[in-house]
Amino acid sequence: xxxxxxxxxxxxxxxxxxxxxxxxxxxxxxxxxxxxxxxxxxxxxxxxxxxxxxxxxxxxxxxxxxxxxxxxxxxxxxxxxxxxxxxxxxxxxxxxxxxxxxxxxxxxxxxxxxxxxxxxxxxxxxxxxxxxxx
Numbered sequence: 675x676x677x678x679x680x681x682x683x684x685x686x687x688x689x690x691x692x693x694x695x696x697x698x699x700x701x702x703x704x705x706x707x708x709x710x711x712x713x714x715x716x717x718x719x720x721x722x723x724x725x726x727x728x729x730x731x732x733x734x735x736x737x738x739x740x741x742x743x744x745x746x747x748x749x750x751x752x753x754x755x756x757x758x759x760x761x762x763x764x765x766x767x768x769x770x771x772x773x774x775x776x777x778x779x780x781x782x783x784x785x786x787x788x789x790x791x792x793x794x795x796x797x798x799x800x801x802x803x804x805x806x807x808x
Contacts, residue, residue: 762789 682688693699709717719737726732734742747755762785769781 758789758792761792 680686680689719735719740721736722733723736723739724731724733725739725742744755744759748759765785765788769778769785
């Protein structure tokens, strides 16, 4: 095929400017993607913090610390914390068997999903009241 027989146009680049055999059009490769919100949240919740309980320093995850704070607030009489945790109490008891074995990972995920739904509902209800004329 001579140069005059080859039509240059859309999808038909000149032969001189094509990629050489064995050479990639993207030599650096695909750039690494940024983390999504779930990965960022998981990483943040799994970070370790040092707390002091009864004079003893312990290293726990932020997730454990957050749960401990909510439980302590509820025990101290904080009504909103108790309302948030109350349904979880019965759910945890339901998932535990007679031998008091720890909750399975699937059950834990179900409990967390239920808690997430409750938190979303609370935020939605309190966002912006529409037409409060009575």
